[in-house]
Amino acid sequence: MSEGALAGGHGSEPTDGPLTLEELQLAARNRGMPLEALRYDITPTGLHYLLVHFDIPSIAAEEWRLHVGGLVADPFELTLADVRALPARTLAVTMECAGNGRARLNPRPLSQPWLVEAIGTARWTGAPLRDVLDIAHISPDAVELVFTGLDRGVQGGEEQHYQRSLTVAEALLPDVLLAYEMNDRLLEPQHGYPLRLLVPGWYGMTSVKWLAAIEAVDRPFEGYQQKDAYRFQLDPDDPGESVERMRVRALMVPPGIPDFFSRRRFVEPGPTLVLGRAWSGEGSVDRVEFGVDGGWADAALEPAIGPYAWRRWSFEWRAEPGEHSLSCRATDSTGRVQPVEQPWNYQGMANNMVQLVDVSVG
Ligand SMILES: Nc1nc2c(c(=O)[nH]1)N[C@H]1C(S)=C(S)[C@@H](COP(=O)(O)O)O[C@H]1N2
Numbered sequence: 001m002s003e004g005a006l007a008g009g010h011g012s013e014p015t016d017g018p019l020t021l022e023e024l025q026l027a028a029r030n031r032g033m034p035l036e037a038l039r040y041d042i043t044p045t046g047l048h049y050l051l052v053h054f055d056i057p058s059i060a061a062e063e064w065r066l067h068v069g070g071l072v073a074d075p076f077e078l079t080l081a082d083v084r085a086l087p088a089r090t091l092a093v094t095m096e097c098a099g100n101g102r103a104r105l106n107p108r109p110l111s112q113p114w115l116v117e118a119i120g121t122a123r124w125t126g127a128p129l130r131d132v133l134d135i136a137h138i139s140p141d142a143v144e145l146v147f148t149g150l151d152r153g154v155q156g157g158e159e160q161h162y163q164r165s166l167t168v169a170e171a172l173l174p175d176v177l178l179a180y181e182m183n184d185r186l187l188e189p190q191h192g193y194p195l196r197l198l199v200p201g202w203y204g205m206t207s208v209k210w211l212a213a214i215e216a217v218d219r220p221f222e223g224y225q226q227k228d229a230y231r232f233q234l235d236p237d238d239p240g241e242s243v244e245r246m247r248v249r250a251l252m253v254p255p256g257i258p259d260f261f262s263r264r265r266f267v268e269p270g271p272t273l274v275l276g277r278a279w280s281g282e283g284s285v286d287r288v289e290f291g292v293d294g295g296w297a298d299a300a301l302e303p304a305i306g307p308y309a310w311r312r313w314s315f316e317w318r319a320e321p322g323e324h325s326l327s328c329r330a331t332d333s334t335g336r337v338q339p340v341e342q343p344w345n346y347q348g349m350a351n352n353m354v355q356l357v358d359v360s361v362g
């Protein structure tokens with residue numbers, strides 16, 4: 001069970017009850033991106049969402065090393081200066097937490113209670129992972145690479161470092177980065193300083209922060225965050241399929257002004273420009289529709305700022321006096337479209353059900 005754990009963490013089953021203290025604790029540590037920040041092509045670092053399973057480690061870069069070993073001909077260690085000396089790439093990448101949308105399910109899996117805000121797009125700079133793996137010469141017997149973060153904690157009854165794996169083929173894709181800069185500055189502590197993995201198109205759990213070791217192994221990795229967490233399960237005993245790439249999704253900046261407490265929106269009657277962003281890790285976004293009270297119309301789409309980044313969309317809405325329910329939904333190049341109702345899963349993974357924004361006009 002990921003990001004807080006259900007049966008594995010504290011024995012709690014999904015609930016339709018009120019928010020728990022444990023969920024509040026997680027929500028107070030792991031912030032979402034305020035939806036008005038959908039206005040920026042690149043999310044300012046302080047507005048990007050954040051998900052930290054255990055504690056943020058404090059790492060002295062001078063003492064830190066990246067260990068590359070396991071089934072490789074030439075194991076070695078790199079300093080941060082060594083990584084920075086390799087040819088660098090910068091990519092704009094939209095990242096989303098696989099638990100985004102979890103708290104909209106009923107019953108609600110108990111974990112980080114995201115609504116829709118676990119999203120952000122940053123400019124990530126780093127060395128292609130492939131260049132580092134080339135120096136190591138991976139053995140033909142290796143099937144996966146295991147990435148270990150320096151953070152440590154207990155989840156599902158297991159003490160662990162945060163660890164995830166990729167197949168050798170996925171790891172060798174040219175746009176997988178060992179990133180040391182976010183938005184043209186050194187990584188901030190909460191985003192993985194001094195180095196993190198960055199896997200474009202995948203849900204965020206794959207992009208291991210505070211990276212300390214890469215190990216080539218000869219069988220699929222069975223660590224907790226791979227085998228138990230991040231799976232589409234119907235119940236705790238269901239082995240389920242693994243969660244991988246981000247499903248298609250569109251979000252809008254809620255128009256008008258909010259009520260402080262309920263966040264309900266107030267909009268002036270007349271033409272209102274509604275805008276937002278849409279992305280997919282499984283293809284490119286081909287279409288965004290804007291919905292008013294159940295009817296849909298095509299929104300205008302702008303070019304993406306990069307192959308792994310969201311596209312801006314907008315819709316000129318004639319706001320008529322009264323109470324309205326606004327929504328948006330995206331379709332990607334694989335033909336997948338966001339659902340209006342979400343099939344349930346036990347860990348609350350990849351819920352890309354359409355956003356709903358209630359507004360009062362006039
Ligand atoms: N070492 C480590 N890496 C991690 C995590 C973590 O808790 N520890 N959380 C993962 C999850 S679930 C997500 S969604 C992303 C969040 O990245 P961000 O906090 O930089 O937005 O980091 C991933 N990498």
Ligand SMILES: [Mo]
Nearest residue numbers: 051097098205
């Ligand atoms: Mo996540």
